[in-house]
Amino acid sequence: MVLPRSWTRRKLCKRSDVISVFPNKPRKLHTTHSWEFLRLKRDGIILSEAIWKKARFGKDTIIGNLDTGVWPESRSFSDEGYGPVPSRWRGVCQNGNGDEFHCSRSILYTALLSLYTHMPRQGLNY
Numbered sequence: 001m002v003l004p005r006s007w008t009r010r011k012l013c014k015r016s017d018v019i020s021v022f023p024n025k026p027r028k029l030h031t032t033h034s035w036e037f038l039r040l041k042r043d044g045i046i047l048s049e050a051i052w053k054k055a056r057f058g059k060d061t062i063i064g065n066l067d068t069g070v071w072p073e074s075r076s077f078s079d080e081g082y083g084p085v086p087s088r089w090r091g092v093c094q095n096g097n098g099d100e101f102h103c104s105r106s107i108l109y110t111a112l113l114s115l116y117t118h119m120p121r122q123g124l125n126y
Contacts, residue, residue: 060086 009021036042040050
């Protein structure tokens, strides 16, 4: 999501429908050794002190993401193999105009539509 220049982090945090805002910092992509880089695995074994176990491997975790580079139709967001969305989770799938947005069980998509500025797809298939 791209926010209008007039929206600052402080202004966004004051909204009653926003819990928290964290600035995005560019990171170098580590796709081949991500788990080792994050100290979650070593030699293919999950470390006992890794946050994965403490966080129950992400079970029942909801992550909200505001990002102009996340395209739910990308293969990386396939919901193949996911179970049904738990009934206690609230929310709806908000389709855009036409068929450009497809709901997925791998992404719970939240949009502050009043703040949204359309960004064209960049032709990336990740």
